[in-house]
Each structure stands twice: as C-alpha cells, then as structure tokens.
Amino acid sequence: MELSVNGHAVYAHTGGRPFDPALPVVVLIHGAGMDHTVWSLQTRYLAHHGRAVLAVDLPGHGRSAGAPLASVAELADWIVALLDAAGVERAALVGHSMGALVALDTAARHGGRVESLALLGVAEVMPVHPDLLAAAAANDPSSIELVIGWGHGPRGHVGGSAAPGLALLPGGRRLMQRTPPGVLGVDLAACNAYARGTEAASAVACPTLFLLGAADRMTPAKAGRALAAKVKSSQVVVLPGIGHMVMTESPDAVVDALAEHLAPKAR
C-alpha cells in the first residue's frame, strides 16, 4: 500500500491482504541497502495469520520516495510518523540489522507506540569498517560484495535454500544492486554512528525476541546475547549455521519464532 509520511510517498507491502488497522499490527523494518522483499515469506505468513502487516520500504529504498535518513534516531522517529500515517496506535516492530537498531530506538523513546520487539542480526553497536564505509560512500560495487560476502553464513554460500531453486547469495546481491546509489553509504554510516544501544536496551519495557545467527560474522551472536541481557523482558533464539541474513537464510525458523513471539499471551 502507498502512504504519505512527512510529505513523501512511502510503500509498505501488506503480504497479500488488505491492511486492516483493527487487527494487531506488525511493522517489518529491513536493513541497510535492502527493501521489503527480504521479508517476503514472513510478510505473507503473518498477513494470513491474523496480523495487519506493513513491510515497509524505508525512505529512498525500494518503492519509497525521499532521501535516505542519516541516523537511527531519525529513522525511529520516522517509524512513529509511519504509524501515525497508517492510523496505528501501537504495533509490534520486527527489524533486521539497521532495522533492528531502528526498532530498538523506537521502543526506547516511543515506548507507548510499541507492543513488542523482534530483533534479527543485532548488536549493541554496529561498527562498520572504514574501508567499507568509504567504498559504500563512493558507490564502489565492492561495498555490496563485502556486505553480501560477510553477511551470509554457510547456507548462503554453499546453499541449500529453503525456497526451491533460489540461490540466496546472488539474490541478495541483486537486491542491493537495485538500491539507488548513495543509499547504502548513508545506511552504513547511520549504523556506525549509533551509540545508544545500551541506553536504549535498558529503556525497553516491551517483550523482546532476539533472533540471532550462530554463524553471523557482522553482528556475532555473542554481541546479540549481550544486548539481550540488558533488555528487561527478552528471549533469545540462536539459529545454528545461519549468518547475518537470518530471515532469508532460515525463513521457516524465523516464521516459527515470530509466530510464537507474536501470539497473544495470557498476562
């Protein structure tokens, strides 16, 4: 569906069902240089299992207009503006990598708007190597190769894709090549600059699921666990053999974990 957020056209995929804000709402937030298609299986599953889903394209990504936003804090404020535009009071946020930092920061500073969090491929800080930052800023294609090469675990590199006939690594590469020039550099700089992880984690009051890849070389599971330890109500699921691209490398396990995490619980 198309929305207007802060004066710009924004696209959010609703998983093959019309968006109904009366249902429990889930917002899926992609990582640096990507778009809503990284969540294709999860989006469809959740939309057909009782949730209203917004798999959003962040500004400047995918089908959304506008320039990419320069900081995690700006993106978190933008998520609140997105909820306003969609007529949603509270939503569960699911984020990957940069999107996980955005979800975390939103929950920390706008706690009243966030029902729960699921954070995939996340760490308290996400320092980006200066060479990668420079390559991405210069739109050097090597920046995509670095992200794709380091971002996938054995399932991406050797294969054995859950989706018949799809090759994960070339698929991830093509997805990033479609992102407009300049966007990856802005995204990675935003990740690199984010220093509020500890503070944000301590401020999060909602139930938080951490979905971590045991073979993640960008945000190692150990760092994800350390962050989880700082959130009051957290649960950690570590997926063996999986790298940083958790939702594409292990789509079914992610669907299972999200389904359980988002299920209405007796309080």
Added chain:
Amino acid sequence: MAEAKFLKFDTLSLHAGQRPDPATGARAVPIYQSTSFVFDDTDHAASLFNLERAGHIYSRISNPTVAVLEERLAALEGGVGAVCTASGQAALTLAILTLMDAGGHIVASSSLYGGSRNLLAYTLPRFGITTTFVNPRDLDGFRNAIRPETRLVFGEVLGNPGLEVLDIPKVSQIAHDAGLPLLVDATFVTPYLCKPLSFGADLVMHSCTKWLAGHGVAIGGVVIDGGTFDWEASGKFPTLTEPYAGYHGIDFVEEFGPAAFVMRARAEGLRDFGACMSPMNAFQILQGVETLPLRMKGHIHNTRKVVGFLESEAYSDKGSVAWVTYPELVDHPDHRLSARLLPHGAGSIISFGIRSSDPGGGRDAGRRFIEKLALFSHLANVGDAKSLVIHPASTTHAQLDAEALKASGVGEDMIRLSIGLEDCDDLIDDLRQALRAATKP
C-alpha cells in the same frame, strides 16, 4: 579490511545447493523419488500453497533433488534462481510463455538449434506468438526487427551449427534500450566457459542433456533468472507486474523483487504446463555437473588439437578438408569477440567441409566420411563425453528449406563434430583414416 570471500567455480560445481541430508547424513544428493510430500499439519499445508512458507508440495512444481540442481546451476551462472524442466526445449518454451501472451513477438538469431527454430518458426505462431529471425552478426538487424509487441530477444552464445558468437554485451544493450530482456541459450559453452549474465543477458537457458550432464544418459533443461531485468520500468510484462488471479492475486515483482521471473515460471509454468524434470534425471545431471570443470578442460584441450589437425589438412594441397570453422581461428569472423567472451575456450563443436571433386560434391563425400568413422558416433546429440558426428543438412536441420539452411549457416557439405574426452591422438587417427577413405579417387 579483509576482502569478501566467495566459493569458487570448482567448489560450487560440487557443493552448491546441497548440504548432507539432515535425515540420513547422506553425502551424495539423495534421489527423492516421491511425487508428493507430507504436510506437518493443515496450517502448514495451507501456508505452502499460499507461498507463505518455503517447501515442497508436489514434484511437478518442486522436488528436493531437482531443487539442488536448480540452485547449483543458478549459483554457477550467478543467477538468483533457476527452474529445471523436462528438456531444453521445455526450458525455452517455459521462458517464452512466462513472458508473453498471444500477440507477443520475439526477435531471435537465425542461427539456432533446429528444434528451437521449429518452435519459433512453426509451432508458436499457432498460438499467436511470432518470431523475426536476424543474422546474429547483424546488430542493426536486431534493432530494426524490434516492434511495439516484441517481448524478448533470443540467441545462442555459439550459433548452431555455424558457431557464430553472439555479441552479448551489444545485443543486450539493444534489447535493454527497447525495454526488453535478452534470453541466451548457453548450452554449447556451459557456465565454465561463459557466464552470459555477466555480459548483460537477463535470462539463460541450457539443454542440460549436453555438456552439463556429459554422460548422455538423461534429458533435461533449465532456465536461470539473472534477477537483473527491471520488469516494472519496462512496463511490457503484466505477467510479472500485475496481480495474478491464478495465484491469490500475487504481483510477482512486488512480492519477490529480483526473483519475480523465476517464481512466476515455477508457480504458473511448471504448475500448469507441467514440463518438470524427474528427480532421477536431476540426480544423473548432478553427477555430471560435479565434474564439469574437469570435463570442460578436457573438451577444450582435445578440441584445440583436432582443430589443429583439420587446419593442417585444409592448408595442405593434398589435404581433404575444404574449410574449418572454430571461433578461435583467426579467419573466423568473430575470433576477437570469442577471445573476449570465451577466453577459456570456444566450446567443443567444430564444423568443417570435405574437399571433394566428386560430382556429388561435399554432400556425398560427407556421407562416406561419417560411415567410415569408427570412434566418432553418428547421432543427433552434442556435448557427450564421447565424440560425436553429424551431417546437419540431412538431420538436425532437415526441416529447413534451402533458404533457411543458408540463413542458419548450414552448408550441404558441412560436418559437425562434437569433440569428447577420448585420447585426442585416437580421435585424430580416426578422422584421418575416414577422410582418406571418403576422398580417395
């Protein structure tokens, strides 16, 4: 910063798409000879049918053994995904029918495998899809043949059997300028010698029956999606960019991004047309792909030796060879292009003509030559580990009239060799004795 590391071609040939079977630990790819797969529960069943979960339902649509081959071939070509089919012809048909409806038009190289030409020239017009054939070296011809209703540009990396090299960078640019994808048949080269996606092609197809398998025991095809073509920007492909009532209203580009084509080809094309690959054939072709790099090195080594022999015959006054066509030869019109696109070798097909002063000309001498060969097998295939020979004008291209034969680059005297992996001295001995026997006065 450490550079990104990726598995290399030889490793991918052996491993891509497979990890040891989680149920049994089997290291080889198991043959999942099962029509269908049990659902965990009713919700799992519904989710699989609705593309909410990844997995196998019914082997016409996907199968675990076939999926390993699909992923392996996609990885070797650098594509985002692949669909295997019952044959190479089924792969071409699937690609075309995924992209266009009745009224659609194709611009194709005139130098094609005879079966592909039959499909385009005679069969698809019955369903309202027409083709304009263009000499593969005529770049303006490609440009000028494109019409508002054109939906695809198609050619073979190496023309069959004339061995014209398709200028993939330039032809893809012509296609892209017109908002069209380029589909390339790379059967003759395999990804070991040429990756068409890296030169600008958008879709690649193979007859897996040939060099990918190598053993000549299984028929199969594959179409691989490069994930590069922008279907939405083109605006000519409603099958990929508009909701599909036959699949829960899915808009494939919106849903699957770069994998839109390959997802539609499976979800609709395999489901409805049903030309799937059997698990046994996928297993047999996988055995071939594991040794693809080793075999292609051997094919190229032998081919270059045989080309040298035929050239020496052609240059000798007493020799019995009138001409030799191989893209690496300096007198081949595409030899510079071949060096750029095919630096590791220009395949293992050689065409040549027999020098003869017979009243019957090269045609009769050619027939005698084929009958005298002992090691080369006379049959209608290429890309086997065993060396093969055929006379195209009377067999693979026999449906073509004289004009179409000429357009396809097939002379009456043309002999086509597919060089195998025997000791090349034995191959040359066999060729020498058959040439002498065929041309002695």
